[in-house]
Amino acid sequence: MAQQGEIVTLAHGSGGRLSHELIERVFRRRFDNEWLRQGDDSAEFRIQHSECRMAFTTDSYTVKPLFFPGGDIGRLAVCGTVNDLAMKGARPLLLSAGFIIEEGFPLADLDQAAGSMAAAAAEAGVSIATGDTKVVDRGACDGLFINTSGIGVIPDGVDISGANARPGDAVIVSGTLGDHSVAVMNARHGFGLSGDLASDVAPLADLVRAMLGAGGVRVLRDPTRGGLATTLNEIAGQSRVSITVEEPRLPVRPQVRGACEMLGLDPLYCANEGKLVAVADPGAAGALLAAMRGRRDGRDAAVIGTVGTGAGVALRTALGAHRPLLMLEGEALPRIC
């Protein structure tokens, strides 16, 4: 229950612990049902009188600046929702798109964002089948907000959920961490960091299809807001297992690591928009990794850790020290000195 005087702050939208609390305290309490309780990126449901399993998800997109190296809000809005479907192992079919546009917004920018959406949809093999447009007073939104919802079909025999990790399983990431956060922050604040810093925003449905073909995949999750650390904590919690991550095995591009060190950010808590975390049968991990690495969108894939009994996520550092790896708390803020 909300207490008198409590307000929503930006930290509630960080994807970390406060976001989880907000969902539990308001939305889970008000909407509770069997689909919501699955707790995955998409809700899985069955069409009546049919064996066909579907996945259904929605997400809203706000980003500053709207256009950044590697992508823009349009590409983000398609890829984010496609990826949430893919994380159930679903083949994405159709998307809806809702636009909230601020009075005075340049039509050319809107057209450019829509063009990016069309290109990303083609890349992902989905169609934007329905949509809605609202224009609000100047100041009532920041340029352009986009909401997309998506539905997809879960192929027979595919059972992917955050609750499926088992002790002994291998933990895999599909590529380098932190690229999206650092590129957007650099573009937003004009840090002037050189080196090619570009968002990784990309649809992952094809990669997932290849992974399902290789076999052994039990959990898929895309480490967006809150980063890898938060995602691993979600998986450990949902599956009631522990996870140990080996720091030296984490793929982080040197320029991203350098930018993070300078700004006091941790790549493990930075958002990714074109990467996934997989938990897989250890016997199948080798073939799975080979299948991923054979593709452009999985070429930096790496086994980063293992699942164990117990609870929580731990990190073994490069120097051999162990420490807990906790969920993101509040917002990730750069330091002062």
Next chain:
Amino acid sequence: MAQFDPDRFRDPALAAGLVARIARLAGRPAALMEVCGTHTMAIAQHGIRGLIPASITLLSGPGCPVCVTALADIDRMIAIASLDGVITATFGDMVRVPGSAGSLGRAKAGGADVRTVYSPLDALAIAAANPGRQVVFAGVGFETTAPTIAATVLEAERDGLGNFSVYPAFKLVPPALEAVLSGAGAAVDGLLLPGHVSAIIGTGPYRFIAERYRTPCAIAGFEPLDILEAIALLLEQRESGRTGIANEYRRGVPEAGNPEALRLLDRVFQPVDAVWRAVGALPRSGLGFREPYAAFDASRKFPVTVVPAPEPEGCRCGQVMMGLARPDQCGHFGTSCTPSRPVGPCMVSSEGACAAWYKYGVAA
């Protein structure tokens, strides 16, 4: 300049060598204080405590700029932020630091125009873009940050930006170290001195520590090997009895510091008595505006009055910052005080000791 390669400073074999060197010197227990919040974070992040012998205790010092900002200063910044027509520009950390009632973040959610910036020059750009409004920069930081802000003030003067001002809550590191050593803080066997601050002030301002207090000192960088080597240097000084200012961070800290930055600092600011949060007033431990730049002083421009308020009940931030308590010895730690709902500033800042212990799950 060749690109900095952090892996060179995280080499497990070199680390093992340093750990062995430390172990040989750790027969007698030693309490070492890391003065800088960035060291506190690095020690927790890299699990340094788990690598060195248990006889070596690492204590946090008064080196987190957000943490040491007096409650009354935060309350005044919030009061100024809430005035009509004011835009407050601040580094991100300050947004969530609790004052006696609320924070800048809370004021923002309630309608105040509070903007996070990454450089004081961003605040100047906001002032230029909003000539009809007053832009106040929350001036928090040590010797590292203050020269950039002095340069910003000079630029504002040059550009004739009369709607820009800075609320000065800057702090100086050496007076705080003197306070620790003269009895306000824990008894320490060595000081791990801050690399960034020293890059500005050089080694000279620390000499009194070795001369008057005979306490071993080492300036250190922020990579795990930097910190391990500095620990070894401190223990070696203790062993030999020859105390001095060892400079482990020669790649970043020249003996004379950064004369250009010091000139800027001295032109705009002068040392003033300052109140450190939960510690109290320390003579000549802060920076105030020199008279020619008084027009840029937000504390004079907006003379708000705030009701003196006590520190949050049970909060031990003051003792934590002076090495007198570990974060986990505070009754609020991890229960009623978390980074999401901080009681004291040490849990907010990305350089705060409590935040470091919480985030990286440090156990005593």
